[in-house]
Structure formats: structure tokens, C-alpha cells
Amino acid sequence: MNLEDKGNINDDKGDIDGKNIKKICVIGLGYIGLPTASMLANHGYEVVGVDIDSKRLESIKNGKLKINEPGLMTLVKGAINSGNLKVKREPEEADAYIICVPTPVIWKENTPKCDLSYIYSAIDSIKPYLHNGNLVIIESTIPPKTTEKIFKYLNKKIYMAYCPERVLPGNILKELVENDRIIGGIDKKSAKLSKEIYSSFVDGNIYLTDPTTAEMVKLMENTYRDVNIALANEFAKICNDLDVNVYEAINLANKHPRVNILNPGPGVGGHCISVDPWFIVEVSNNAELIRAARDLNDSMPKYVCNLIINEFKRMNIPDPKISIFGVAYKGNVEDTRESPGKKIIECLMSNGFNVSIYDPYVKTFDYPLEDLEDCVNNSDGILVLTDHEKFKRFKKRDILNIYNSMRNKIVVDTKNILNHNLWKKIGFEVKLLGDGTSWRGKSNK
Numbered sequence: 001m002n003l004e005d006k007g008n009i010n011d012d013k014g015d016i017d018g019k020n021i022k023k024i025c026v027i028g029l030g031y032i033g034l035p036t037a038s039m040l041a042n043h044g045y046e047v048v049g050v051d052i053d054s055k056r057l058e059s060i061k062n063g064k065l066k067i068n069e070p071g072l073m074t075l076v077k078g079a080i081n082s083g084n085l086k087v088k089r090e091p092e093e094a095d096a097y098i099i100c101v102p103t104p105v106i107w108k109e110n111t112p113k114c115d116l117s118y119i120y121s122a123i124d125s126i127k128p129y130l131h132n133g134n135l136v137i138i139e140s141t142i143p144p145k146t147t148e149k150i151f152k153y154l155n156k157k158i159y160m161a162y163c164p165e166r167v168l169p170g171n172i173l174k175e176l177v178e179n180d181r182i183i184g185g186i187d188k189k190s191a192k193l194s195k196e197i198y199s200s201f202v203d204g205n206i207y208l209t210d211p212t213t214a215e216m217v218k219l220m221e222n223t224y225r226d227v228n229i230a231l232a233n234e235f236a237k238i239c240n241d242l243d244v245n246v247y248e249a250i251n252l253a254n255k256h257p258r259v260n261i262l263n264p265g266p267g268v269g270g271h272c273i274s275v276d277p278w279f280i281v282e283v284s285n286n287a288e289l290i291r292a293a294r295d296l297n298d299s300m301p302k303y304v305c306n307l308i309i310n311e312f313k314r315m316n317i318p319d320p321k322i323s324i325f326g327v328a329y330k331g332n333v334e335d336t337r338e339s340p341g342k343k344i345i346e347c348l349m350s351n352g353f354n355v356s357i358y359d360p361y362v363k364t365f366d367y368p369l370e371d372l373e374d375c376v377n378n379s380d381g382i383l384v385l386t387d388h389e390k391f392k393r394f395k396k397r398d399i400l401n402i403y404n405s406m407r408n409k410i411v412v413d414t415k416n417i418l419n420h421n422l423w424k425k426i427g428f429e430v431k432l433l434g435d436g437t438s439w440r441g442k443s444n445k
């Protein structure tokens with residue numbers, strides 16, 4: 001739908017322009033809301049950051065929030081010290097509201113669905129404070145047509161827009177400023193008012209459209225990644241069967257000028273790529289490839305687990321202990337949401353493995369974390385699941401220490417990040433996901 005075509009449905013909402021927006025309430029102070037609120041505060045807006053998690057609010061206020069995002073706490077402290085950012089549990093009257101609460105997927109009778117309960121409770125919490133002419137922006141990832149539904153649900157003379165977030169965890173502050181933004185306004189003025197706000201700190205281009213297109217754009221971006229990762233993962237399984245090294249094959253295929261195959265891995269985690277494609281599946285019966293890609297990526301933890309089980313059976317290792325390197329869902333972050341590592345650990349434990357876990361980036365996890373020394377002590381194998389920089393940078397001395405602590409000397413690298421020649425030279429047997437030649441026993445599931 002073209003915004004120009006939608007007429008002046010806002011005529012009786014009260015006349016505001018961007019310059020009248022001085023006070024903004026940001027609802028949800030997580031990975032997205034906190035940097036956004038701080039950025040706005042540092043660019044002159046009076047910002048009220050709202051979160052229902054009191055402990056989080058306390059640690060933000062006293063500067064002790066433990067979040068492994070470069071530069072974030074400096075930005076937050078600057079915003080609080082400037083007096084422009086205050087954080088609290090309840091919203092208050094403001095000119096604009098930005099919603100950044102979680103939108104996980106839930107499964108009901110084998111059908112995935114976006115859990116919009118956080119969105120609606122955030123919307124209900126601001127409803128009593130909304131006046132004619134206020135602006136409500138949703139940043140959380142939502143299924144197509146949700147913004148329109150919420151607009152109708154609110155049933156107020158307000159402006160409204162959907163402005164999806166596209167930042168990369170680990171690089172949030174840079175991308176918040178540099179990335180292009182898409183704004184889907186419920187009408188032209190909503191889009192323009194929202195643009196005014198984001199222009200205060202965004203250096204990238206800001207494109208205006210309608211909400212359903214903007215919702216679809218966000219989902220298409222992550223689905224594009226998911227489907228392409230699924231293809232790489234399928235290639236890895238096939239190459240494993242054929243005794244071909246998938247990385248060599250990908251590298252050679254990518255010499256083609258119009259081919260760019262991604263790298264395979266132990267599964268797709270995080271709260272975006274592994275979740276968002278389901279929001280398209282939820283609204284359309286035509287999302288067949290998208291569903292298949294999701295299922296394929298979700299099959300990878302079991303596939304990796306079976307590779308390990310078969311290999312250890314062949315080697316006849318009694319009471320095996322395996323050391324997991326990395327449970328964050330991706331490299332150099334502390335975030336373990338939807339991590340394939342958790343599924344692999346549970347699969348290995350239920351198949352009689354003793355599992356120890358080392359992740360120097362992660363602070364809390366569902367299973368105990370150990371330091372490197374304890375993790376590899378008397379272990380029979382290392383299973384690398386995350387491409388952390390620290391793993392890539394293991395020196396000869398570190399690898400020798402690991403070697404001397406272990407009972408059997410096997411390394412399974414599902415991310416192709418270790419210096420394999422060095423590990424082999426020291427005496428390790430190195431196995432690679434997607435390289436059939438490195439495995440003694442194979443899994444076809």
C-alpha cells in the first residue's frame with residue numbers, strides 16, 4: 001500500500017510535528033530498548049526507560065548491568081548522568097512511545113505462533129497515558145499486520161508506526177547509528193514523525209513505507225539468512241555422506257561470480273533468525289521453503305549429537321566425557337537464547353555422556369560452566385560449537401596444556417575455526433562437521 005494513497009485519516013488527531021516531540025517513553029530495556037533509549041537521551045530527548053524487571057532497573061541505575069556489548073554501559077552512564085534518561089517500572093505521559101519488548105515463538109499443537117502477550121501488556125501499560133496526537137512506534141519483531149491490529153485495538157486518535165530493529169549483537173552501537181532504517185507508518189504523518197525521531201541519531205538512510213511492508217521486510221531479512229544457512233547445512237550433511245570436505249567445496253563454488261554459499265554449523269540460535277521465519281509461516285500457507293529451512297536448521301543439533309555418539313561407539317570409549325567449547329548462540333556474545341549448544345548437551349547427556357562446558361563469554365547458562373582447565377580435565381573429546389575469537393586464538397602452549405589434561409585426544413570443530421594443522425601436529429584427531437573423510441562412524445539423521 002502506498003502511504004500517499006491513504007488519505008488524511010489523521011486530520012482530527014491533534015496537530016503535532018516532529019519538533020514537538022520532546023519526551024519519549026521506551027518500553028522494554030533489553031538488548032534493543034536500552035541502547036535506543038540511551039541513544040535518544042544522548043541526542044537531546046527527555047527519555048523515560050521502562051522495564052518490568054526491577055533488578056534490571058537497579059543495575060542500570062547503578063551502572064552495574066552486566067551486558068557484553070561494547071560501549072553500551074558508557075553510553076548508558078552518559079545518558080543517565082546527562083539527566084536525560086531516567087528508568088522506572090511504570091510508563092508516564094510522553095509525546096512518543098517506543099515498544100521494545102520480547103516477541104518469542106510459542107508452539108501450540110505443533111503450530112508456531114508469535115507470542116504477542118508482552119506486546120499487548122506493554123500496549124495496555126501505556127494506554128492510560130496516551131493522548132490525541134501521541135506517536136506509538138513498535139520496534140519488536142512481529143508478524144505481518146500486527147501493527148494495524150494494535151492500532152485498531154488502541155482505538156485512539158494517535159499516530160503509529162512500525163520501525164524494525166536490524167542491529168547485530170556485538171556491534172549494536174555502531175549499527176544503531178549506521179544502518180539504514182525502514183519505517184512503516186500507519187499513515188504518512190506517522191511515518192514522517194517517526195523519521196524525525198530516528199534522524200536524531202541515525203546516519204543511514206531512512207525509508208518510509210506502510211506497516212505491513214515494514215513488518216514483512218524485517219521477517220524477510222532474517223528468513224533470507226535462515227534459508228541460506230539451511231542450504232549450507234544441507235550441503236554439509238551431503239558432503240559428510242560423500243566423503244567430501246564441504247568447506248573446500250564451498251570455497252571453490254564461491255569462486256563463481258554469482259554464488260555466495262554461507263558456512264554450515266551446529267544449528268541456528270538466537271532470538272531472531274531461529275524465530276522470525278516462523279512468523280511468516282504463521283500467516284501464510286505458502287511458506288513451504290521457509291518451513292523446510294527452519295526444520296532443517298532445527299535438525300542440526302541432533303545430527304551433530306548423533307555424529308558424536310556414533311564416533312565414540314566406534315572408538316569404544318567407556319564412560320565418555322566430552323568438553324563443550326561455546327554455548328553462546330554465536331561468536332563473541334554472551335547470549336545463549338535458542339542456543340543449539342543446549343540441545344546438543346541435552347542429547348549427549350541423555351545418551352550417557354559426561355558433559356563439561358567452557359564458554360569464556362557466557363556468564364549464566366542452564367548447566368554449570370567451568371574454567372578451561374576443569375572443563376578439559378580427563379576429557380575424551382572437545383566439541384567446538386561457537387566461533388568465539390578466543391578459541392581461534394589458542395596458542396601452541398594452550399593446546400599443549402589441553403592435550404596433556406585430556407584422556408583421549410579428539411576435537412570436533414563444527415564451526416571450522418581452529419587451526420587444524422596446529423592441533424593435529426600436537427597430536428589431536430581433528431573432525432570437521434561436513435568433512436566425511438574425518439569421521440569413522442557417520443550419522444545419516
Ligand SMILES: NC(=O)c1ccc[n+]([C@@H]2O[C@H](COP(=O)([O-])OP(=O)(O)OC[C@H]3O[C@@H](n4cnc5c(N)ncnc54)[C@H](O)[C@@H]3O)[C@@H](O)[C@H]2O)c1
Pocket residue numbers: 027028029030031032033050051052053056100101102103118121122125139140141142165166167168169271272
Ligand atoms: N536483540 C537483538 O539483536 C534484536 C535485533 C532485532 C530485533 N529484535 C527484537 O526486538 C525485541 C526486543 O528484543 P531484545 O533482544 O531487546 O529483548 P530482551 O529480552 O533483551 O529485552 C526485553 C525487555 O523487555 C522487558 N519487558 C517485557 N515485558 C515488558 C513490559 N510489559 N513492560 C516493560 N518492559 C517489559 C523485559 O524485562 C526485558 O528487559 C524482540 O521483538 C526482538 O525480536 C532484537
